[in-house]
Amino acid sequence: MAETRFTPRVLSGIQPSGGLTLGNYLGAIKRFVQTQNAATHETLFCIVDLHAMTVWQDPAALTRNTRELAAGYLASGIDPEKSILFNQSQVPEHTQLGWIFNTVARMGWMGRMTQWKDKAGKNAEAASLGLFAYPALMAADMMIYHATHVPVGEDQKQHVELTRDIATKFNHDYDTAFFPLIEPVIEGPATRVMSLRDGSKKMSKSDPSDASRINMTDDADTISKKIRKARTDAEPLPEIYEGLKDRPEARNLVNIYAGLADCSVTDVMARHAGEGFGEFKPALADLAVEKLAPISAEMARLMEDPAEIDRILSRGAERAREIAAPILAETYRIVGLVR
Ligand code: ATP
């Protein structure tokens, strides 16, 4: 990237729109922890509570999900000393810059977002204005820190491209180079974990079917049952990964295995080629329980002290505002707002 004048800085977020899933863990949190520990970038991780509100959230559930997501970050290894961990609504600069980006983004750009089309469904007239506009707020989430990199799952690629379009148009319209062109970081074997019931659908915390996903709070028995019941086919695993090209459900389980075991899909094939799902599923279930049980136990422990979680988030928000406030002030100056 040309913009070397920007501090290498990572920002990413997760919505408290339900409980954390295995998709969020492998596609996002696990990689956030690796980025934090590599210590090559400043790291900010966010609970995007205002995004969650773009579809109806029961207030008590939103509060609980926010704390539980914070517990999920902490239990997975996000260290609030090394990273800045906070919830979006405590840093008003996000929405302030979000408004300015609403004036930059074009209706046509927003209408092309596949997630808008998926989530609004056939009845777009009844969807909230926030659901349509939220990718501009997401752009502000990153740009209010001049973030240079964003680790995300495959499903967020289009929103990151939109962020680059918004930054480019802002820079062009105001004849400046103020906002960086952020790079999406989409890496590893599990950047798109699919539903356990339908290999063509992404695993999502907001999916109405609980059987479609593994929740980070599921107990060992539930995890095993869901994996055993996952939709597959009757063929054994082939010798090479390419042999799974037209077998999305089987490919998904192999990707999950690689993500959990921290190995390549080639390694998984080398170890499990020739096995049918009667053999492979129990191996995967054992691995999932081994990796997830300590995290869910730690989440439960942290949830016993919500006041401590709230303190961590408030402190994170204070630190986030120290970076965000001067960037907002300079944005206001650039666009000509009087302060
Ligand atoms: P919702 O259904 O409410 O949109 P979600 O499960 O899609 O929830 P988000 O909060 O939208 O979760 O996304 C948080 C992060 O998790 C993003 O980086 C996203 O790309 C990643 N992610 C979400 N689902 C998956 C998945 N199935 N596989 C890999 N990464 C995922």
Ligand code: MG
């Ligand atoms: Mg999502």
